[in-house]
Amino acid sequence: MAMPNILFVGGDEMVISRPVERVVIREVDKFLSRHGEICACEQCRKDIIALALQNLPPRYSTTKKGEVWINVELQSPQLKMDVLKAILRAADRVTQYPRHDA
Numbered sequence: 001m002a003m004p005n006i007l008f009v010g011g012d013e014m015v016i017s018r019p020v021e022r023v024v025i026r027e028v029d030k031f032l033s034r035h036g037e038i039c040a041c042e043q044c045r046k047d048i049i050a051l052a053l054q055n056l057p058p059r060y061s062t063t064k065k066g067e068v069w070i071n072v073e074l075q076s077p078q079l080k081m082d083v084l085k086a087i088l089r090a091a092d093r094v095t096q097y098p099r100h101d102a
């Protein structure tokens with residue numbers, strides 16, 4: 001089961017597994033296309049993605065040691081809800097404190 005599904009970061013940090021990351025990116029893009037009132041510039045989009053990933057419950061994380069987080073697809077409905085909640089929080093925050101110029 002040692003699939004290359006883990007996004008490695010330095011040290012023993014908890015990281016988000018790649019399938020989850022892909023879902024987050026896809027959902028953020030859908031979310032932005034539905035919400036014209038939210039700035040979708042590259043800076044804000046990236047900030048929303050990064051924050052949403054941070055907002056996800058720890059069960060979507062895995063460790064560098066390779067405790068692979070599995071069965072993303074099996075938990076898909078729960079995952080989708082958690083991802084949407086995380087995106088809402090992230091978008092809220094980025095809208096209040098945008099880091100883009102002007």
Ligand SMILES: [Zn+2]
Nearest residue numbers: 039041044100
């Ligand atoms: Zn922006």
